Amino acid sequence: MVPRFWRKIKYRYDVVGSYCEKCGSYYYPKRELCPRCRRKGRLRDEKFPDEGTILSYTVVNGRIIAMIELNNGARTLAEVCAEKAEIGMRVRKAFRRYGEDGDAGIIYYGTKFVPIC
Amino acid sequence: MRVAVIGVGCTEFGELWEKSFRSIFLEAGIEALMDCGIEGKEIGAIYVGNMSGGKFIDQEHIAALIADHAGLAEFGIPAVRVENADASGGSAFRQAFMAVASGMHDIVIAAGVEKVTDSVDPMGVLSTSVDQEWERFVGANLPALYAIIARRHMHEFGTTEEDLARVAVKNHKNAVHNPKAQFRREIRVEDVLSSEVVADPLRVLDCAPLSDGASAVILANEEIARKLCDTPVFVEACTQASDYLALQCRKDLLTMKAVVKASKEAYRIAKLEPKQIDVAEVHDSFTIAEILAYEDLGFAKKGEGAKLIREGETEIGGKIPVNPSGGLKACGHAVGATGIRQIVELVLQLRGEAGKRQVDAEKALALNVGGTGATAVVTILSR
Amino acid sequence: MIGIVSYGTYIPKFRIKVEEIARIWGEDPVAIKSGLGVAEKSVPDIDEDTATMAVEAGREALMRAKIPAEKIGAVFVGSESHPYAVKPTATIVGEALGIGNYYYCADLEFACKAATAGMQICYALVKSGMIEYGMSIGSDTAQSKPGDALEYTAGAGASAIIIGKDPIAEIEATVSYTSDTPDFWRRELQPYPSHGGRFTGAPAYFRHVTSAAKRLMELLGYSEKDFDYAVFHQPNAKFPQRVAGMLGFKEEKIVDGMIVRAIGNTYSAASLLGLCGILDVAKPDQRILLVSFGSGAGSDAFAIRVTDKILDYPRNVRVWDKVKNCVYLDYALYLKHRRMIK
Numbered sequence: 001m002v003p004r005f006w007r008k009i010k011y012r013y014d015v016v017g018s019y020c021e022k023c024g025s026y027y028y029p030k031r032e033l034c035p036r037c038r039r040k041g042r043l044r045d046e047k048f049p050d051e052g053t054i055l056s057y058t059v060v061n062g063r064i065i066a067m068i069e070l071n072n073g074a075r076t077l078a079e080v081c082a083e084k085a086e087i088g089m090r091v092r093k094a095f096r097r098y099g100e101d102g103d104a105g106i107i108y109y110g111t112k113f114v115p116i117c
Numbered sequence: 118m119r120v121a122v123i124g125v126g127c128t129e130f131g132e133l134w135e136k137s138f139r140s141i142f143l144e145a146g147i148e149a150l151m152d153c154g155i156e157g158k159e160i161g162a163i164y165v166g167n168m169s170g171g172k173f174i175d176q177e178h179i180a181a182l183i184a185d186h187a188g189l190a191e192f193g194i195p196a197v198r199v200e201n202a203d204a205s206g207g208s209a210f211r212q213a214f215m216a217v218a219s220g221m222h223d224i225v226i227a228a229g230v231e232k233v234t235d236s237v238d239p240m241g242v243l244s245t246s247v248d249q250e251w252e253r254f255v256g257a258n259l260p261a262l263y264a265i266i267a268r269r270h271m272h273e274f275g276t277t278e279e280d281l282a283r284v285a286v287k288n289h290k291n292a293v294h295n296p297k298a299q300f301r302r303e304i305r306v307e308d309v310l311s312s313e314v315v316a317d318p319l320r321v322l323d324c325a326p327l328s329d330g331a332s333a334v335i336l337a338n339e340e341i342a343r344k345l346c347d348t349p350v351f352v353e354a355c356t357q358a359s360d361y362l363a364l365q366c367r368k369d370l371l372t373m374k375a376v377v378k379a380s381k382e383a384y385r386i387a388k389l390e391p392k393q394i395d396v397a398e399v400h401d402s403f404t405i406a407e408i409l410a411y412e413d414l415g416f417a418k419k420g421e422g423a424k425l426i427r428e429g430e431t432e433i434g435g436k437i438p439v440n441p442s443g444g445l446k447a448c449g450h451a452v453g454a455t456g457i458r459q460i461v462e463l464v465l466q467l468r469g470e471a472g473k474r475q476v477d478a479e480k481a482l483a484l485n486v487g488g489t490g491a492t493a494v495v496t497i498l499s500r
Numbered sequence: 501m502i503g504i505v506s507y508g509t510y511i512p513k514f515r516i517k518v519e520e521i522a523r524i525w526g527e528d529p530v531a532i533k534s535g536l537g538v539a540e541k542s543v544p545d546i547d548e549d550t551a552t553m554a555v556e557a558g559r560e561a562l563m564r565a566k567i568p569a570e571k572i573g574a575v576f577v578g579s580e581s582h583p584y585a586v587k588p589t590a591t592i593v594g595e596a597l598g599i600g601n602y603y604y605c606a607d608l609e610f611a612c613k614a615a616t617a618g619m620q621i622c623y624a625l626v627k628s629g630m631i632e633y634g635m636s637i638g639s640d641t642a643q644s645k646p647g648d649a650l651e652y653t654a655g656a657g658a659s660a661i662i663i664g665k666d667p668i669a670e671i672e673a674t675v676s677y678t679s680d681t682p683d684f685w686r687r688e689l690q691p692y693p694s695h696g697g698r699f700t701g702a703p704a705y706f707r708h709v710t711s712a713a714k715r716l717m718e719l720l721g722y723s724e725k726d727f728d729y730a731v732f733h734q735p736n737a738k739f740p741q742r743v744a745g746m747l748g749f750k751e752e753k754i755v756d757g758m759i760v761r762a763i764g765n766t767y768s769a770a771s772l773l774g775l776c777g778i779l780d781v782a783k784p785d786q787r788i789l790l791v792s793f794g795s796g797a798g799s800d801a802f803a804i805r806v807t808d809k810i811l812d813y814p815r816n817v818r819v820w821d822k823v824k825n826c827v828y829l830d831y832a833l834y835l836k837h838r839r840m841i842k
Contacts, residue, residue: 004250008250009595010595012254013555013592013595013596014596014598027366028365029250029251029363029365047598055269055370056265056266056268056269056272056370057265057268058257058261058264058265058268058316058317058318058319059314059316059317060256060257060258060260060261060264060315060316060317061256063256065255065256065257065261065265066265067265067269067364067365067370075365075366076365077251077252077255077257077265077363077364077365078255079255079256079547081545081547083827087268087269087272094552094556095551095552095555095556095559095596096545096547096548096552097547097548097549097552098254098255098256098547107549107551107583107584108254109551109552109592109596110254110255112547117825
């Protein structure tokens, strides 16, 4: 799992997605091919907005997992660090641990979201 | 070339502790062969729906194993496993259908099999159907993603937890009369609403169980079908469509585009309207999935799926009975076997052999969905 | 002119009160609170650690300075709770901040003074022309053995300082006073630190802090009167108060930097969080004395003069504001947050 995690570090540690210079679409997670423009598309990595709105959420295994629409319209699924979530709640990115590979393996860091007070 | 289903077989679904992977597919296959009175060696090819032999029982090369233990390796009959998460069975059926429709083979078998109870974490395995890097990584399993859909549906359309519960209640009621079903007992709305929360707002009784089970159907071209069988059931259409794997990539969380696309195409090929369907088996892996199916298959307008269940229209005796077998919820969800099990049920319904759960039906539709809807297979059958 | 061009801080929102810890061990909370001058401490969330807090503090520092991330030429993270024993925290921070790949980088460890050592390294790198900007971060989820006296104060927090030219606060001079004094340590593979009890006082904290401060003032020809503020390492509220008195500083010169009172001892972040508390309110031409202390032992002293640039620098969210809006934990949840029960 180490190389698989390492390959995506740039896109997990910050909300870096793809922007198509041809059609102006934002994609998260990063794509290799623009679904609209296909081979004519020109995708580049772009840092996405830090803030967004909760479209929906669930609480599973004691964690809030939410579908978040970022301010540029792209969507990301992420954990929300809060006691409670609500549809429409405004949130901002936060750097957190998502897990670890046992006691001896690597730590999986990534982007979560916290309510904007 | 018209294609017909001439034989069906299915094991009981459930926790089959005494039975192995090898014994259940044999049981279903032999039942299907006996049903149409063929020996087995007439079969041109074997298509097996199986989601995760590798993860559930640490066994790949499933198709060859099946050919071997069915005694069909003796005749060198080609076998292939089809994997599309929990749409594996439906997808195997479609491959089998195409093999006969194209004239490549005269008689084929489409089977589905899954042995889940040998694994310690079946839901973990089933959740490999979602995007591991961007959904599973952040802590979302399959129930969590359906819960996210459910909450948004409730928010936008006013669907309630009671509406979701009613789906489970109806399917449990139907399963009482299905001898192959895992849960042959009725439940009440209160039971669902007081069951443990799995992924808020979905509760244990909103979720289909994970079951052991196998199912098999024999397909043949029309000429052979009429020779071998008094009650052939014809495949009017069998379509499949794809959608983005991860929920976050879809523009509309509340529409399974693959279901819309596959069903529209199926209706067009079968020259039917949704309202002409007499009975349906749909993929209620979670109660919300059945509500979405009503809408995406055109039984209800978008946002009005809950109305159908509230008004009893999808019960046996209603306008469009859905899941007379008990569905995934109460008949059981043997993952890769489910898509074939749905066909078995509809064939029994169309033949008039469904006993106390019989629906008066000429046209039937099956919907088999993979994961959160990235794969959808729609089959329309007629007698 | 070289100095602090930006700063950022992070304090987790959870707290545990001295009363709650004392309840578990049957001790007298009133006596403990008056002895330490600390009433509660910050606790990280279950998914927070030294690296996550360092990133948050670093992000705030970068954002406020409006410096492109690629211009940071060095990242040092000082901590005694690095998430890995082998594998740097600073690379995690550099990656999350988007600094690129061409930067000087290391984790530093010198008990509670590693981050001020990092500031000295950044200062030297900027002065030599090797880098344009350098970031030093102090971040700790302070470890303490359940039942140990340290448990009442071992908090969590992070502070990031960016060093460069054209600063909001000039570093006029810095000196260090270092000796081999084992007042507090943690042996390899041991989960919690050990300490020398009262030995941590006079021969360790007080000797090193006062020696470094006096040497700095001698070098610059300054006395206590030349400083508008002073901030000292703050393992509790009593030590910095007493050392301030020893050096002739009145209470009002240290009060803005006494973050320890609200969140406990944040180890590598402690003296810098105090400094940030002062920078939040300081005016141009005011002078700050910063003296850190790291067990083992050493003190880094800095004379810092606030410049006119601070007037245009965004200081809307202050450290003392971040201390508010906290959520209190009971002892069981505290153990869960600290991953002592799983």
